[in-house]
Amino acid sequence: MDELKEKLAALGIGDDQIDGVIETVVDFVKDKLPDGMEGMLDSVLKGEMPDVGGDMLDKVKGLFGG
Numbered sequence: 302m303d304e305l306k307e308k309l310a311a312l313g314i315g316d317d318q319i320d321g322v323i324e325t326v327v328d329f330v331k332d333k334l335p336d337g338m339e340g341m342l343d344s345v346l347k348g349e350m351p352d353v354g355g356d357m358l359d360k361v362k363g364l365f366g367g
Contacts, residue, residue, distance in 0.1 A: 302346070 302323075309319050327346065331339045344350075 302348075 305323065306319050309322060310316065314322055327342070331342055334342065
């Protein structure tokens with residue numbers, strides 16, 4: 302997450318706005334994910350590797366036309 306914050310700062314986004322920008326993007330992505338996958342994104346953002354079951358993997362494949 303620190304690397305993302307550094308990249309946003311390099312784009313000229315103020316330190317006081319970076320967390321808001323990240324929150325906005327995460328909310329947008331969550332809104333586009335299939336139902337039930339929001340928790341997995343939260344885990345990934347915390348640096349955890351979520352357990353991806355077969356049905357979840359199929360849902361992710363569907364996002365990419367697979």
